[in-house]
Amino acid sequence: MKVSSRGEYALRALIALGLQEGNVSTIADISGQTLVPAAYLEQILLQLKMLGYLKSRRGKKGGYMLAKAPDQIVIGEVIRSLEGPLAPMGCVSITSYEACPLEGTCLLKPFWALIRDSIAQLLDQTTLAHLIERKL
Amino acid sequence: MKVSSRGEYALRALIALGLQEGNVSTIADISGQTLVPAAYLEQILLQLKMLGYLKSRRGKKGGYMLAKAPDQIVIGEVIRSLEGPLAPMGCVSITSYEACPLEGTCLLKPFWALIRDSIAQLLDQTTLAHLIERKL
DNA sequence: TCGATACCTGAGTATGTTAGTCAACATAAT
DNA sequence: ATTATGTTGACTAACATACTCAGGTATCGA
Known part of the structure; x- marks a missing residue:
């Protein structure tokens, strides 16, 4: 991770x-x-x-x-641009979904989705301004 | 990630x-x-x-x-064993901390710590039994 | 006891990613 | 003109990932 x-x-x-x-x-x-x-x-x-x-x-x-105000720079977007999707697996990625043959029956997918949500929520609600002002 | x-x-x-x-x-x-x-x-x-x-x-x-009951198999432990620490950066890893020269003044560290906590909490409170029983 | 069916062990390999370096070029200020 | 700066693109060493493969070893059933 x-x-x-x-x-x-x-x-x-x-x-x-x-x-x-x-x-x-x-x-x-x-x-x-x-x-x-x-x-x-x-x-x-x-x-x-x-x-x-x-x-x-x-x-x-x-x-x-x-080029932008710090409160307009979203950390999640920066990370996605530099490292690709935040999701731990392609099957639960919103920005670059990849199909998986197990899809229908897979017991892992909902779990990965939970993790993706948790990470994405944190990263997408934090801006550069938050980091600089130590307001997390 | x-x-x-x-x-x-x-x-x-x-x-x-x-x-x-x-x-x-x-x-x-x-x-x-x-x-x-x-x-x-x-x-x-x-x-x-x-x-x-x-x-x-x-x-x-x-x-x-x-070798164990499904409710004794913690997903976080499995992932850590196979892929190393859950923390996104060494400077906030509990299981394998690595020092960083910026440590004292770094505005990122508290942010990474938040992410580590969020991921670790999810993975460490989920067992194989939860996955199998679809109880997340 | 023999042979088939499994797990076990260790080596090897193709591909991609990471974390950089380096040389040469373009532009703007003094 | 000179010098300090960003720009571009090629290059590389090291490592990780996702496998394959050739053989060896234990166990069961006939």
């Missing part, structure tokens, strides 16, 4: 940028604060930008900043 | 055996009911036996059966 380092790193970066309130931060800055290797962080920031969470400015005095 | 096929297959096998109430089932039988490839299932059953969940009898008329 692990979250990959990529997902963890992305959230760390979003938090670091959220704490900057509008100022741009360079990759080196963010790398320093989050302890994510700069070259790897670069990839992740680019992906977050393509997903619409970040804006960037090139050249000298360039850097990254949030 | 995926569960591996190994974990899913193990639970399918336990359910199949739980429905047999004391009768032995051959690998081929279980493979037929669960749709898990027989040679792969063999490995998994062996592991479940080593973990104390199953008993086996060799030779003709041989096969596998549960």
Whole structure:
């Protein structure tokens, strides 16, 4: 049930940028604060930008900043974008359902569904603002 | 947040055996009911036996059966044995904690802890008996 | 006792994922 | 022009996943 380092790193970066309130931060800055290797962080920031969470400015005095207000950034969406569905099994995934031959009689499916609901509810009701303000 | 096929297959096998109430089932039988490839299932059953969940009898008329009552088999324990800790990150794992350099100031840790609690509570309060009796 | 039927053991393998690195390029400010 | 920055895409080492397969060993029934 692990979250990959990529997902963890992305959230760390979003938090670091959220704490900057509008100022741009360079990759080196963010790398320093989050302890994510700069070259790897670069990839992740680019992906977050393509997903619409970040804006960037090139050249000298360039850097990254949030593209949305922290309370508009839903953690569940971020994780799904970076790691795929939250559901523990394809047969109970809403965003990328996969059929299973046991489907009809499977005694596990309702159980997996319970777990998916529990995880999704937590992640989808939490925003970057909640994390930054320590309001969980 | 995926569960591996190994974990899913193990639970399918336990359910199949739980429905047999004391009768032995051959690998081929279980493979037929669960749709898990027989040679792969063999490995998994062996592991479940080593973990104390199953008993086996060799030779003709041989096969596998549960070693415990279904209400003594906790799903959380099975998953942990097969896939490692339930926690999404090492820094909030109870069974295999790993330190993190950000520890003190990390705004994510309390969030991961919430998720770990939620998952662990569900998995640790569910037994094989619950699954078989459809009582979730 | 013999042979068929099972479980047991350990090695091997194809594929994919993770967690990165690196080199070269494009753009903006001074 | 120079320099600091983001951008792009290729590359790689290590590991995990999801299996297969070849043989060995125990037990039952005839």
